Amino acid sequence: MISLSYRRTGSVKHVDCDILIVGGGFAGCGAAYEAGYWGRDLRIVIAEKANIERSGAVAHGLSAINCYMGMRWNENMPEDFVRYARNDLMGLVREDLLFDIARHVDATVHMFEEWGLPIMYNKETGHYQREGRWQIMIHGESYKPIIAEAAKKSVDEVYNRVMITHLLTDMQNPRRIAGAVGLDVRDGTFYVFRARAVIVCAGGASHIYRPRSVGEGAGRTWYPPWNNGSAYALLMQVGADMIQMENRIVVTRFKDGYGPVGAWFLMLKSVATNAYGEEYEKTHIDDLRAYVGTKYADAKPMPTCLRNHLMLEEIKAGKGPIYIHTERSLDTPEKEELGWEDFLDMTIGQAVLWASQNIDPKTDPSELSMSEPYVMGSHAVCAGAWVSGPEDLAPADYVWGYNRMTTVEGLFGAGDTVGGSPHKFSSGSFTEGRLAAKAAVKYLKDHPDYRPQINTAKIEALREELYRPLENYEVGKHVIVKGSVSPFFITPKQGLQRLEKIMDEYCGGVGSYYTTNEKLLEKGLSLLLMLKEDLRNVGSEDLHQLQRAWELNHRVWVAEAVIRHTLYRKETRWPGYYYRADYPHVDETNWHVFVNSRYNPSTDQWEMSTRHVHHIVP
Numbered sequence: 001m002i003s004l005s006y007r008r009t010g011s012v013k014h015v016d017c018d019i020l021i022v023g024g025g026f027a028g029c030g031a032a033y034e035a036g037y038w039g040r041d042l043r044i045v046i047a048e049k050a051n052i053e054r055s056g057a058v059a060h061g062l063s064a065i066n067c068y069m070g071m072r073w074n075e076n077m078p079e080d081f082v083r084y085a086r087n088d089l090m091g092l093v094r095e096d097l098l099f100d101i102a103r104h105v106d107a108t109v110h111m112f113e114e115w116g117l118p119i120m121y122n123k124e125t126g127h128y129q130r131e132g133r134w135q136i137m138i139h140g141e142s143y144k145p146i147i148a149e150a151a152k153k154s155v156d157e158v159y160n161r162v163m164i165t166h167l168l169t170d171m172q173n174p175r176r177i178a179g180a181v182g183l184d185v186r187d188g189t190f191y192v193f194r195a196r197a198v199i200v201c202a203g204g205a206s207h208i209y210r211p212r213s214v215g216e217g218a219g220r221t222w223y224p225p226w227n228n229g230s231a232y233a234l235l236m237q238v239g240a241d242m243i244q245m246e247n248r249i250v251v252t253r254f255k256d257g258y259g260p261v262g263a264w265f266l267m268l269k270s271v272a273t274n275a276y277g278e279e280y281e282k283t284h285i286d287d288l289r290a291y292v293g294t295k296y297a298d299a300k301p302m303p304t305c306l307r308n309h310l311m312l313e314e315i316k317a318g319k320g321p322i323y324i325h326t327e328r329s330l331d332t333p334e335k336e337e338l339g340w341e342d343f344l345d346m347t348i349g350q351a352v353l354w355a356s357q358n359i360d361p362k363t364d365p366s367e368l369s370m371s372e373p374y375v376m377g378s379h380a381v382c383a384g385a386w387v388s389g390p391e392d393l394a395p396a397d398y399v400w401g402y403n404r405m406t407t408v409e410g411l412f413g414a415g416d417t418v419g420g421s422p423h424k425f426s427s428g429s430f431t432e433g434r435l436a437a438k439a440a441v442k443y444l445k446d447h448p449d450y451r452p453q454i455n456t457a458k459i460e461a462l463r464e465e466l467y468r469p470l471e472n473y474e475v476g477k478h479v480i481v482k483g484s485v486s487p488f489f490i491t492p493k494q495g496l497q498r499l500e501k502i503m504d505e506y507c508g509g510v511g512s513y514y515t516t517n518e519k520l521l522e523k524g525l526s527l528l529l530m531l532k533e534d535l536r537n538v539g540s541e542d543l544h545q546l547q548r549a550w551e552l553n554h555r556v557w558v559a560e561a562v563i564r565h566t567l568y569r570k571e572t573r574w575p576g577y578y579y580r581a582d583y584p585h586v587d588e589t590n591w592h593v594f595v596n597s598r599y600n601p602s603t604d605q606w607e608m609s610t611r612h613v614h615h616i617v618p
C-alpha cells in the first residue's frame with residue numbers, strides 16, 4: 001500500500017543516464033566538470049539535495065584555499081604533501097590517493113582563477129599570497145557559485161532539491177551499481193535514476209554527536225547542519241567497504257561562533273594561552289613525549305589531534321578559559337582588515353558574536369573551545385570508503401578496478417566520501433571529483449553494453465518506505481499525549497536528540513571529554529540499534545520533515561559505523577579526537593593499520609577487518 005500522504009503529494013519521475021553524480025558540492029562539481037569533458041557522448045546528471053549554486057559544507061564562501069602545492073614556483077612537491085598529511089593523521093593515510101590529488105590540485109586551482117575566482121597575490125614574490133604552507137588566500141564569497149557554473153555547463157541536467165535516499169544495485173549482480181532513488185524535497189516527487197555508473201559526493205556528517213550549542217543556539221555547529229553523512233550511509237547500505245570511520249574530527253575554534261583559527265595562527269601569528277597567560281603547549285611537551293613518543297610529539301607541525309589534546313589537558317586541569325590573543329596581532333590597519341575579512345567571508349556569525357559580547361579583537365582576546373566530533377573525510381581526518389587507487393602509484397592490494405571506484409562495481413566516490421585521504425579541502429575534493437569522473441567514463445567505455453537491470457518490486461518497496469513517515473504522521477497525529485509526544489511516532493528531531501545523546505555519552509563526545517571504553521561502546525551500540533529499529537516509526541508532518549526523517553536515517557547509519565570502528569580499534573590512535581580509556585596509548589605494533597568494515601545487506605551483518613597501511617613516500 002502506498003501511503004495516503006504520498007498519493008496526495010507525489011508523482012514519479014524516471015531518469016535514465018550514464019553517470020549519476022550524487023551531491024553537487026566541491027567534489028560533485030569537480031566530477032561534473034571532468035565527466036562532461038571526457039564523456040561528451042554520455043548522459044550525465046547531478047542530483048543535489050539543495051541547490052548547487054550554494055550547497056555543501058562551504059556554500060557560504062571561503063577566505064582561503066587550503067590545498068595548493070605551488071609546484072610551478074617550487075614551493076612544495078606532492079611528496080611533501082603526503083609527508084605532511086601522514087604526520088597529521090599519526091601515520092594512517094592512503095599515500096597513493098594523497099599523491100594523486102597533490103600532483104593534480106594546482107591545475108584545478110589555476111582553472112578556478114581562469115573562471116574568475118579572485119586569488120590574492122604576494123606583491124614581493126609575485127606568487128599567490130600564502131596563509132600557511134598549504135593555504136592560499138582568496139576573496140572567496142562567490143567561490144561556490146563560480147565552480148557550480150562550470151558544473152552546470154558540463155552536465156545534461158541538474159536536479160536541484162532532490163535528496164537521494166537509497167542506491168540501487170543490479171538485479172543480476174548485487175555487487176554492481178544500477179542507480180538510485182530519492183525525493184524532491186519541495187514537491188514530493190519520487191525519483192528513480194537508472195545509471196550505468198554513480199559517483200557519490202554527498203558530504204560528511206554533523207549532528208551525529210550532541211552539539212555544544214543547545215536550546216536557543218541549537219543548530220550552530222562548525223560542520224554545517226545540512227550535511228548528514230549521506231556519503232557514507234548510501235555506500236554502506238549497498239555493502240561498500242569503509243575505512244577509518246572511527247577517525248572523527250574535533251576542531252579548536254573561536255568559542256560559540258566556530259570562527260576559523262587558521263588565518264589567526266598561521267598568517268597573523270596569534271598565540272593561545274590559558275587564563276593565566278601561560279603558553280600551555282610548551283608546559284605539556286614532556287608529558288606528550290612520554291605519552292605518544294617523540295616521533296609524533298616532536299613532529300613539525302604537531303598533529304592536529306595532539307594540539308587538541310594539549311588544550312584538553314589544560315582545560316581538565318582547570319586552567320581555562322583558553323584565549324587566542326587577537327589583540328597582540330592586530331597592530332596595523334592591514335592586519336585588522338585581514339582579520340575581519342577572514343570572518344566576514346566565511347563565518348559572519350563570529351563577527352556578530354564579537355559585537356554582541358562587546359569584544360573588540362584589537363583590544364580583547366577571544367575564547368577558544370573544542371567542538372563536538374564530526375564525521376568527514378576531506379579535512380584533518382579521513383573517514384570514508386575504501387577505494388581503488390591510481391594504477392601507476394598504488395600498491396597491488398590497493399588496486400582492483402578503476403581509480404576511486406569503491407568495492408561495489410561502478411560506484412565511485414570523491415571528497416568526503418573517500419577514506420584515507422585527508423587534507424584535500426575544497427580544491428583537493430574538486431580534484432578528486434575530477435579523478436573519479438575520468439575513471440568512471442573509462443569504466444563506461446570499457447563496458448559499452450552494460451544496461452542496468454532494476455527490480456521493480458524493490459523500487460515499489462523503497463517508495464513505500466520513503467514516504468512512510470508521512471503515513472505515520474497522518475495515522476498518529478490525533479493521539480498526542482502532551483505537546484509533541486505521540487504514542488505512535490517519534491519526530492525526526494526527537495530521534496536526532498536521542499542519537500546525539502547516545503553518541504555523546506557512550507562514544508566519546510564532549511560530555512565525557514571525548515573518552516570511551518569497550519563497555520560504554522557496547523552499551524551505546526545496543527541503544528543505537530533500538531533507535532535504528534524505531535526509525536520505522538518516525539512521523540513527518542510535511543515534506544521538510546520527511547527530508548529530516550531521511551537525514552536522521554543516514555546519520556544513524558553513520559553513527560553505527562563510528563561505534564563499530566571505535567570498538568574494533570583497540571588503541572588510542574588520535575588523542576584529542578577520542579580516547580579509549582581501556583587502551584589509552586598509540587599501539588604501533590598492532591594497530592598501524594586501517595580498520596575496515598563491510599555491511600552485508602543480505603544477512604544484515606557487519607564484517608570487521610584490518611587493512612595494511614603502505615608507506616610509498618620515504
Ligand SMILES: Cc1cc2nc3c(=O)[nH]c(=O)nc-3n(C[C@H](O)[C@H](O)[C@H](O)COP(=O)(O)OP(=O)(O)OC[C@H]3O[C@@H](n4cnc5c(N)ncnc54)[C@H](O)[C@@H]3O)c2cc1C
Pocket residue numbers: 022023024025026027028047048049050052055056057058062063064065066067162163164165201202203204222223224227228230231378379414415416417424425426427429430
Ligand atoms: C566549516 C568548514 C570550513 C572549511 N574551510 C575551508 C577552507 O577555508 N578552505 C578549503 O579549501 N576548504 C575548507 N573546508 C573544506 C571543504 O569545505 C570540504 O573539503 C569540501 O566541501 C568537501 O567537498 P565534498 O563535495 O565532499 O562535500 P560538500 O562540498 O559538503 O558537498 C556535499 C554535497 O552533497 C549534497 N548532499 C548531501 N546529501 C545528499 C543527498 N542525500 N542527496 C543529494 N545531495 C546530497 C550537499 O547538499 C552538498 O551539496 C571547510 C570545511 C568546513 C566544514
